[in-house]
Amino acid sequence: MKNKIQYQLNLPTHKNHLLLHSCCAPCSGEIIQRLIDSKIKFSIFFYNPNIHPLEEYEIRKKENKKFADKNNISFIDADYDTDNWFEQTKGMEWEPERGKRCTACFEMRFFKTAQYAHQHHFDIFSSTLGISRWKNMEQINQAGEWAAEKMPNLEYWTINWRKNNGSQRMLTISKDENFYKQEYCGCVYSLRDTNIWRQKNSREKVTIGKKFYTNSIKKSTQN
Known part of the structure; x- marks a missing residue:
């Protein structure tokens, strides 16, 4: 892997095994590499x-x-329980990005992560969601800490992944790996709102599975 980090991460004191909730490859690529380079044990x-x-x-x-x-x-593939997600976000369909619906979404996903961490002997967890500048880091950290409090002897790691060129390296690794380039946050309401904005601004609607990161060496052939 190119662009090795020039510094080391360390887990909080007395913590040894990290469970990393991941939302997608672009957000997780830099974090995964940073954890590997820092010799931190994680899944x-x-x-x-x-x-x-x-x-x-x-x-x-x-x-x-x-x-x-x-x-x-190690990659743990959890349930795709969409019915539960829609139930948890019911009544929040028109909440704005970074609003109450996003909080409910984070809390649901982090609670499941915390449950798994507790059941499988992880003593700390975190999420790749915080590296995205489209997200409210305080909102994410609060949801993570809320979930951690539900389990004994578990901590949520509130590290700022954006620091030390994290955001820039995220883009570099995404281009090097030619990751799929998603065009909206992820949920059906985000897709709806993105398309509404694009229509108002004379932009094409979101396309699924078409766009990939590229660089001068590795051009996408999948468009």
Whole structure:
């Protein structure tokens, strides 16, 4: 892997085994590499029933698992229980991005992550969601800490993944790996709102499974 980090991460004191909730390959690529370079023991937990439609979900999961397998990192494929997600977000269909619906979504996904962590002897967990500048980091951290409090002896790692060029390296690795480039956050309401904005701004509607990151060496042949 190119662009090795120039510094080391360390888990909080007395914590040894990290469960990393991952939302997609682009957000997780830099974090995975940083954890590997820092010699931190971790596994990836893919639980994202918010992603819609199923075709989009399968593409994102496949990309994430492929990168994990390439780096010999354990990848835990959790349930795609969309009925539960819709029930948890019922009545919030028109909440804005970063609003109450997103909080409910984060809490649901993190609670499931915390449950798995507790049941399988992880003592700390975190999420790749925080590296995205489209997300409210405080909102994500609060949801993570809320979930951790539900399980004994479990902590949520509130690390700022964006620091030390994390966001820039995220883009670099996404281009190097030619990851799938999703065009909206993930849920059906995000897809709806993105298309509404695009229509108002004379932009084409979102396409599923068509766009990939590219660089000068590795051009996408999948468009």
